[in-house]
Amino acid sequence: MAKGTLYNKVWDAHVVDKLPTGQTQLFIGLHLIHEVTSPQAFDMVAEKGLKVAYPHRTFATVDHIVPTQSQARPFADAEAEAMMKAIEKNVANFGVPFFDFKSGNQGVVHIVGPEQGLTQPGMTVACGDSHTSTHGAFGSLAFGIGTTQVRDVLATQCLALDPMKVRRVEVNGKLRPGVYAKDVILYIIQKLGVEGGIGYAYEFAGTTFDGMTMEERMTVCNMAIEGGARIGYVNPDQTTFDYLKGRPYAPAGDKWEKALQYWKSVASDKDARYDDQVVFKAGDIEPIVTWGINPAQSVGVTQSLPSLSGFTGNALQSAELAFKHMDLKPGAPMAGTPINVAFIGSCTNGRLSDLREAAKVAKGKHVAASVRAFVVPGSMKVKAAAEKEGLHEVFKAAGFDWREAGCSMCLAMNPDKLKGPEISASSSNRNFIGRQGSKTGRTLLMSPAMVAAAAIAGKVTDVREVLA
Amino acid sequence: MTAQDLKILQITGTGVPVTGNDIDTDRIIPARYLKEITFSNMGKYPFYDERFGEGGVSKGHPFDDPKYKGASVLLVNQNFGCGSSREHAPQSLMRWGVKAIVGESFAEIFAGNCTMLGIPVMTVTPADAARLQALAKDKPSTKLTMDVEKTRILVEGGETIKAQMPEPKRQALIAGTWDSTGLLLANAAKTAAVAQKLPYVSGF
Numbered sequence: 001m002a003k004g005t006l007y008n009k010v011w012d013a014h015v016v017d018k019l020p021t022g023q024t025q026l027f028i029g030l031h032l033i034h035e036v037t038s039p040q041a042f043d044m045v046a047e048k049g050l051k052v053a054y055p056h057r058t059f060a061t062v063d064h065i066v067p068t069q070s071q072a073r074p075f076a077d078a079e080a081e082a083m084m085k086a087i088e089k090n091v092a093n094f095g096v097p098f099f100d101f102k103s104g105n106q107g108v109v110h111i112v113g114p115e116q117g118l119t120q121p122g123m124t125v126a127c128g129d130s131h132t133s134t135h136g137a138f139g140s141l142a143f144g145i146g147t148t149q150v151r152d153v154l155a156t157q158c159l160a161l162d163p164m165k166v167r168r169v170e171v172n173g174k175l176r177p178g179v180y181a182k183d184v185i186l187y188i189i190q191k192l193g194v195e196g197g198i199g200y201a202y203e204f205a206g207t208t209f210d211g212m213t214m215e216e217r218m219t220v221c222n223m224a225i226e227g228g229a230r231i232g233y234v235n236p237d238q239t240t241f242d243y244l245k246g247r248p249y250a251p252a253g254d255k256w257e258k259a260l261q262y263w264k265s266v267a268s269d270k271d272a273r274y275d276d277q278v279v280f281k282a283g284d285i286e287p288i289v290t291w292g293i294n295p296a297q298s299v300g301v302t303q304s305l306p307s308l309s310g311f312t313g314n315a316l317q318s319a320e321l322a323f324k325h326m327d328l329k330p331g332a333p334m335a336g337t338p339i340n341v342a343f344i345g346s347c348t349n350g351r352l353s354d355l356r357e358a359a360k361v362a363k364g365k366h367v368a369a370s371v372r373a374f375v376v377p378g379s380m381k382v383k384a385a386a387e388k389e390g391l392h393e394v395f396k397a398a399g400f401d402w403r404e405a406g407c408s409m410c411l412a413m414n415p416d417k418l419k420g421p422e423i424s425a426s427s428s429n430r431n432f433i434g435r436q437g438s439k440t441g442r443t444l445l446m447s448p449a450m451v452a453a454a455a456i457a458g459k460v461t462d463v464r465e466v467l468a
Numbered sequence: 469m470t471a472q473d474l475k476i477l478q479i480t481g482t483g484v485p486v487t488g489n490d491i492d493t494d495r496i497i498p499a500r501y502l503k504e505i506t507f508s509n510m511g512k513y514p515f516y517d518e519r520f521g522e523g524g525v526s527k528g529h530p531f532d533d534p535k536y537k538g539a540s541v542l543l544v545n546q547n548f549g550c551g552s553s554r555e556h557a558p559q560s561l562m563r564w565g566v567k568a569i570v571g572e573s574f575a576e577i578f579a580g581n582c583t584m585l586g587i588p589v590m591t592v593t594p595a596d597a598a599r600l601q602a603l604a605k606d607k608p609s610t611k612l613t614m615d616v617e618k619t620r621i622l623v624e625g626g627e628t629i630k631a632q633m634p635e636p637k638r639q640a641l642i643a644g645t646w647d648s649t650g651l652l653l654a655n656a657a658k659t660a661a662v663a664q665k666l667p668y669v670s671g672f
Contacts, residue, residue: 016662017655021639025652027662029669037554039505048649053656054663065503079503086505120668130553130577146555146581147507156652158659161580162636194490195547198576228547230576255672262667294490294550313594314489314545321488411499411552432494432551439498439517 002166004272006235007201009265010141014124016158023160029123030140031058031153033096034109035065036413037128039086041150042094052094054157059118060091061099063108064413068376068403071101080414094154107379107405110134110347114218115381117247121236121263126153131347131429133224136233137217138240139266141201143230164231165199165275170206173282178464180357181216182223182349182427182447184208186288186298189227191280194296197229200276203268204234208282214243215353222348223429226295235267289334289460290431290445292322297431301450301462304333325433326442327421335460337444341424342373342455343436344400344448346410349427350378354448355386358427359394361452361466367399368458374401374416376408400455412437425454474644476586479568480613481540483604484530486515491544492551493578497560499552510556511563531564535608543601544571546594549578558582568614570621570631572597583637586646588616590631600629616641 002008016025033041038060045052052058065080075081091098099105099112106112110131113119119135125142126132128150135142145159152159169188189196202224209217217234224232234240241260244250251259286300297319299305307330311319323330328337344350344358355375367373375395377383383405386392392402409416410428417437418424424436424443431443444460453463501513519529526532542561548571549557558581561569568588582589592600603610603623611624614631616638621629640646652659663669 013666014662016658019636019645019648019651021643021645021651022636023640023648025655025659027659027666029666036502040507040555043506050649050653053659057669077503083503083505123668128553128555130551132553144553144577146553146558146577146584148555148581148584152649152652155649156656156659157663158652158655160640160648160652162634194550195573195575198547198573225577228550228575251668251672258667258672262672294492314487317487318489411494413499413502430492430494430551432492434498434517435494437500 002273002275004269005166005203005274006139006233006266006268007141007166007203010122010124011163019160023162025158026124026161028126028153028157028159029057030118030125032109032113032125032127033058033060033150034129035062035083035087037147038150039083039090041147041154042090044151045154048155050155052096052154055095057157058096058154059099060087060096061106061109061112062087063407064411066406067414068406068408068416071404104380107381108347108350108407110222111350111378111382114138115379117244117250120244120250121240122266126159130225131222133230133232134218134222134347136221136224136231137214139233139236139263141231141233144225164201166203167200167276167278168203168205168274170277170279171208171282172206173208175208175282175285178449178467179285179287180447180449181212181219183285183288185220185223186290186295186445187285188280189223189296190288190298192227192278194226194294195228197224197227200229201231201233202229204232209234210237213353214239215351218351219348223295226429236263287447287450287463289450291326291328291334293325293431293433295429295431295445297322299334301335301460304331305329307331335462337460339371339425339444339454339459340422341418342367342371342451343409343424343426343428344451345376345378345408346428347378348429349448350376350382352382352385354427355391358448358452359391361449361463362398362400362456363394365398365456367455370458371455373399373455374403376403377405379405409436411435425451425460427451471644474586474647476588476641477617478613478615479540479588480611481567482538482608482610483541483543483600483612484536484539485543485601485604486530487545487601489546490550491548493549493554493557494551496549496557497554502554502556507556507559510560514560514564540565540567541612541614542566542569543597543604544569545597546572548574550575553577555581558585558587562587570597570600570614583640583646586641588614588633588641590614590619590621590633592621592629592631596629
């Protein structure tokens with residue numbers, strides 16, 4: 001059993017009771033909600049005649065169904081409009097703070113929480129969205145929950161949970177130029193598998209993560225869930241504290257020093273014990289591209305797709321299905337695969353630094369005639385900051401559409417969708433069949449810089465050649 | 469309803485096999501159906517794009533195969549339910565008629581969501597998963613009993629297969645306390661005490 005890790009310390013501090021079932025009742029410090037997985041939960045709370053127990057510990061925004069060409073109301077899609085009305089009614093009735101369009105702070109829930117300073121070290125964070133693991137970048141225990149669990153958090157600010165094991169995922173060394181946080185997490189998932197993290201929280205440690213910015217750490221923790229780990233976290237350090245200082249909901253004045261004390265105290269002890277440990281070298285990682293229908297089906301951009309001879313049983317069935325759906329050939333080179341669509345955005349890679357890296361690649365070039373390309377900032381604040389730097393002009397001049405904030409074509413619940421068998425280069429997190437809005441659509445996951453390079457070349461391209 | 473009414477000790481029904489590893493929640497329920505603000509229609513949508521082609525033509529998915537009509541035990545393989553936290557996935561399976569799921573392994577959030585709905589999720593060895601799927605294919609009328617109390621599967625007229633399930637989830641089902649709001653609410657005073665001790669809740 002793990003001992004002395006951040007996971008153990010934060011878990012222990014939030015235990016309310018051991019339930020008769022043997023499950024643990026855990027207090028949830030920060031609850032984030034969005035329009036898709038909350039309306040049913042509010043209805044359940046109302047049906048039970050309950051109210052929201054701690055309304056000031058739940059924060060709402062809208063992201064999944066929001067159109068990105070115009071946020072003007074009413075939305076053209078009647079279902080999306082009904083969903084908006086439902087969350088507006090619920091936050092008003094139950095007294096929940098709401099980052100809506102009018103506030104200027106709307107955006108993808110996992111981008112809004114950190115940029116507001118809501119997400120802090122040593123918290124438990126829950127949200128009805130699997131990419132809640134993102135918030136672990138701050139040294140919090142953050143995890144996705146289902147709607148019935150959203151009901152429990154609303155009604156009691158608690159969840160009934162089972163403890164997890166802790167795996168230390170260590171990466172050491174400096175990343176080579178053209179290799180980004182996205183490549184690091186895709187590499188880890190490729191090595192440990194999409195099911196490798198089931199039952200585990202991943203502690204990302206080592207000099208590679210020490211040297212990362214908060215935005216890079218968020219990209220890594222965001223995709224822990226794609227490796228099966230419901231929680232991924234990085235121990236808080238000076239980088240974390242510097243990011244938080246001055247944010248709207250961060251402690252200020254004489255409270256700052258007290259907060260620092262608590263935040264430092266939750267980091268894993270030097271002699272902490274882990275249930276498992278793996279070590280990788282940053283120097284072994286090159287730009288990664290997925291070729292299949294789950295995020296572990298990936299290769300380095302200079303490599304070829306695997307041959308079927310390496311698979312047996314159900315894994316062979318999955319690989320065959322992946323090649324069939326993707327219409328790609330075993331053994332074919334990854335680089336040079338033609339693309340039709342380029343999408344830069346999402347809770348994985350929709351932050352300012354992501355847009356900056358993509359803009360560096362796009363600057364002075366033009367999107368290939370065969371490609372439609374668009375950039376969706378992760379929040380209204382990210383959009384404003386990018387525009388202040390002139391990034392929107394770089395993208396527009398290069399032939400990218402510049403959109404409003406939302407989840408967009410990461411999961412295609414808004415009008416941004418692939419058509420037919422289109423193939424996209426995407427900075428998002430999932431390449432599942434049908435994920436980007438077309439049953440026959442295909443997704444290649446990669447870093448935002450790699451997406452920009454693919455958009456310009458019209459095919460998968462090693463971004464290092466463009467940057468050289 | 470009291471905990472007594474909610475006890476889930478055994479579930480008996482015929483099996484429906486859906487084979488393949490890493491069947492994700494987007495495949496179980498495409499995101500376009502998440503735009504409905506209630507779960508009431510979800511029973512129409514499980515595996516929709518794998519079941520129906522253009523114009524709603526059936527592709528012969530097991531969920532539409534007459535031989536599995538009325539089946540309530542879903543038989544799957546590895547890492548079933550990976551991906552999104554959308555409860556729409558287990559809701560759609562439950563409302564279609566699934567009462568229990570047996571497989572090699574399950575994604576964590578999916579398995580947790582199932583427990584919250586009172587759906588037992590049990591794991592068996594890859595060999596046993598394959599055997600149960602083959603049995604359902606060859607003799608679809610065979611009744612399978614998921615014995616939650618003893619974490620095993622009884623095959624009608626045949627063997628007993630050892631299964632596994634996390635102990636707290638098993639306890640919640642057999643005690644009828646899987647609908648956890650009541651248990652959590654009962655500890656409201658303790659909850660307030662824990663909140664008060666957390667430096668960030670008390671405002672540092």
